[in-house]
């Protein structure tokens with residue numbers, strides 16, 4: 060029997076985005092553009108490619124622009140139409156009525172708490188989570204990260220997280236898995252630890268911003284105290300589910316950019332601009348000139 064389909068995705072977007080201040084004082088981090096699309100658009104496109112229908116944004120103060128982005132901008136469209144401008148650039152921002160849902164996290168108490176805020180909308184079905192500041196870019200002709208995860212989920216069911224390998228000295232900034240048996244891109248997860256000291260890290264495989272979780276995680280989060288950094292951590296809740304349900308990691312075949320950090324954001328902008336047919340050659344020339 061194939062597992063229940065993944066129809067809903069939660070996008071926690073209530074964080075403060077302090078690393079990008081002052082840019083994120085008024086503009087949410089998730090609306091900062093990489094070339095010409097805001098970060099949140101890349102994540103929603105990836106969700107749609109994976110067959111996900113309902114987009115649940117966990118927003119906070121000052122974040123309503125994210126929901127607006129997926130609404131119809133009537134005056135803009137009207138004016139563009141009158142001027143004979145092409146409206147197709149707005150196509151990805153169109154949502155099926157009723158399929159964009161916003162819930163509020165009043166105080167940013169941590170990623171785990173943000174996910175828990177979506178419990179009533181998620182209900183009793185498995186769901187996906189996207190951290191939009193992790194930009195996952197498919198290989199040319201390949202499928203996106205969540206599509207790869209959904210394909211794996213259809214084989215093994217249960218819970219899945221996407222992972223990637225980083226140099227050991229970097230693991231302390233991330234959630235890290237204790238790996239079990241591996242087969243191809245799939246690795247059994249035996250344990251999870253948030254931001255471990257290098258000497259205590261069980262591997263160099265870090266959790267990278269995409270999850271498929273069973274609804275029981277909401278009940279675990281319900282009773283969860285604060286963890287690393289004084290925040291209610293999703294990693295701690297997932298760690299408690301290991302052993303009670305299947306838990307696997309999928310190593311993404313593609314590129315990941317950490318757009319939560321400034322250098323990662325610049326890297327993503329450059330990489331995506333260089334890959335664009337309409338501007339890649341020009342950007343390459345600019346980069347070469349700047350590098351002397």
Ligand code: UTP
Pocket residue numbers: 071072073074075076077078079088117164166167168169170172173190191192319
């Ligand atoms: P980050 O750790 O990147 O935090 O959160 P942040 O606030 O976005 O950015 P910095 O570190 O201050 O620069 C990871 C994801 O979890 C969400 C964020 O919006 C981001 O998508 N988040 C985090 C919440 O929705 N609520 C929280 O309480 C914490």
